[in-house]
Amino acid sequence: MTTTEDRPATEIGNPRLRKEDARLITGRTRWTDNIVLPGMQHIAMVRSPFAHARITSIDTEAARAATGVVAVITGADIADEQGALPNAWAVVSDQQAPVHPSMAVDHVAFAGEIVAMVIARTAAEANDAAELVDVDYEELAPALELRAAARDEVIAHPDLGTNVSAVWAYDSAESGTGGDVEAAIAAARNGGIVIEKEIRQQRLIPAFMEPRAIVVDPTTEQMTVWSSTQVPHFVRIFIALVLGIPESKIRVIAPDVGGGFGGKLQFTPEEVLTVIAARRTGKPCKYCETRSESLMAAHHGRDQWQQVTLAATADGTVTGLKVELTVDMGAYLGLVTSAIPLLGAFMYNGIYKFPSYHLGITNVFTNKTWTDAYRGAGRPEATYAIERVMDELAARVGVDPLEIRERNWIKHEEFPFSTVSGLQYDSGNYEAATAKARELFGYDDLRKEQAERRESGDPVQLGIGISTYTEMCGLAPSRWLGSMGYVGGGWEHAAVRMLPTGKVEVVTGTSPHGQGHETAWSQLVADRLGVAFEDVEVLHGDTQVAVRGLDTYGSRSLAVGGMAVLAAADKVIEKAKPIAAQLLEANTDDLDFSAGRYGVRGTDAGMTLAELAFAVFQGHKLDGSAEGCLDADATLDPDDFSFPHGTHLCAVEVDTETGETKIRSYVSVDDVGVVVNPLIVEGQVHGGLAQGIAQALYEEAVHDDSGTLITGSFDQYLLPGAPDLPRFETARTETPATTNQLGVKGVGEAGTIASTPAVVNAIVDALRPLGVTDVVMPCTPYRVWKAIQEGAQS
């Protein structure tokens, strides 16, 4: 063991370089697609080219006869075996949903839905034979446009009889958390200000860089499933429930996973079908999707219409907010599709003290790829809506948009604060984050330059965009989830094991795929147990090793999973105490634990945890009065959410002749509470900003009139490249959360949530003197140019 002197004073806050890099930078990786097993067979999927059709016949004979083909399976073949894919969150008790098969039997509801699979000796043979499967379809009219679908003009699932899946509402007057919003709006129409705005949240694609892949080995006592997933524990449970295999007979491993962003928070048709293929043939089977398949068939995100009404007094004090959402489920409900708008439902009031609030949600089916979680999941949509509208309010009142926010936000001395949507914000300091952002950005100078450019009629106008945000992180108290209709819990599990050689094994139920838990959890444990960072090994993502867990999403890993790790470490310290007392022949009351060692107060006598671990391994000197083991498990259910917040400022230059937008500078000041590893936190912010900016400027999943995804490759779905993004200036303020023992909050989604409105507010700000009050996302040069033309006419 390294001596304690080698360690920095504390690991919390130490920008440790990541442990996981060693294998990733040298190519010694374990992506699912790298796994090769003896006798392994390959699967190719046959997918529907039509958005809505009836399958009239499938001829598999030619494919079956092709070289290397082991089996061809259609939906009819497995109709009784495949079960139905689960939705884990009924947002209302009478939620409507079609049966969600892994493979369509007689009806396809989106382009890309699987209708058959070919199992062959090689991937090339499987792909070749898949081309030979002859499917006859009878095309049906597809329900595509969301608002028309909400009116049931065309029905996506004729058996269901309606496209409306659920209608849900929150009303502050009914819930007793605030006043009556209709009264506030009526009053504001009389001498105050009412802002009404319709906002389109375009459909996005998570587009993790590693396409999804699955390998199933049925030849072991426990069937082993490797999947490129964020949620190996979910996958295990759902394979058991959907296919009727005892859970104890299934082992799921998420090896190295190349990004997720919510897109791999799913239990997929491909997972079910690969298990079926392996079970039927008795051989290991592998399925790897192509990028085109991934873009078309892995779940999409966002896709909402938001109807926002804001009421305020003439001086810009908000008196009420009313929001009506129409949300595209796509063709089916995935794991939490139905609840994505719900996760944003409590965030529309943002950082503000609104006295009244109403939110209505209508979940609607269409014949498009099903939607589900994408980074932020509901909260980016909410933040975008309120932050765009606050800017419009500032324009109406004629004050600086920062001033309108300050007029309405919760002051730092007002925490803890009960919001109009019924949440309890434990902590925050919006003034501090905003002041810091303002200074780093050079706000006043930029405003001056903006005025000069306006004055001189510069064809390139400067715009300044502001976004203040908070989000609920740390999903989630199990009681809350239960009250909202979710079938699962929100706890997390960890184990800490003291090895006889003094090394420490940490097992976590979280399942990282880029977030650096191996490094950060090592820091937590090194700090708590007083052992060297290098001596800690973090294990995860294998249900045979991490036997309990609820995985990684919703900025929960540190705030819930990390705190479970600390709880387990604390138990180790507790368990070591009576053993130390016995071996040191001291009274437990005379022992102090510090820097990894139990010492007898007032003497030099003591034993390190490593020495104690070896002593319990030998067992020679234990008298049996305490359990001869230091290892401990802990399960932690969070008391409440955590609420990171921040202020982002964006300066854009918009060429008013071409509509081209260039981000000139971007400053983010985030308050994510106490930071364990600033390097990792900064990286998370950067990546989040990139995805939020991408929504503002570049990305949109577009379907044509027949329901075919036009943006079906990286040629058309425009992930930003390095030249498309600016340099970010990131900084932090630190207001510790009071809802967990370390004061941490969560950072995975912050950048994505804040940046989209910051960029669009900046573009609108640049063009406001030209009569522009909105630009539809993504703000392409053409759309910006068009907004300028329309502004000139109005």
Place this chain on the structure above:
Amino acid sequence: MTRITVKVDGSSFTDEVEPRTLLVHYLREQLGKTGTVVGCDTGNCGSCTVHLDGRSVKSCSLLAVQADGHEVTTIEGLSTNGQLHPMQQAFHEHHALQCGYCTPGMIMQSIDLIADNPDPSDEDVRLGLEGNLCRCTGYQNIVKAVQAAAAAGGAQ
């Protein structure tokens, strides 16, 4: 089937390949060079970038037969005697990777970039990496890493 001889990461291989086999599939499936990965099917993402005779190429856009008689270096052949290549080291030190899926391609492309331009500006690096997508990092730390490797003489 066509017979090809390729030197990959210092070792010579002679194999029968189907004429349609992509270089990336030959590397991954026949040679087990799974450090090189596939991220798309349209040549956009750059995850598959390797060096062919010392210059970066997208190994998904090349047939295995086109590598016949040539020398390929993958991410697995970069470090020598357990010593990381300066670009690998720089990616580690500047936290230029998260999930790491784009990383092999990014590193191979970045080495090529600084071979051409040993003192690249921020913009030079960004333009030089245009053909390599990363969904995790927002590129800022990658730019930093490439510049640091260049300053450390990584072009040699």
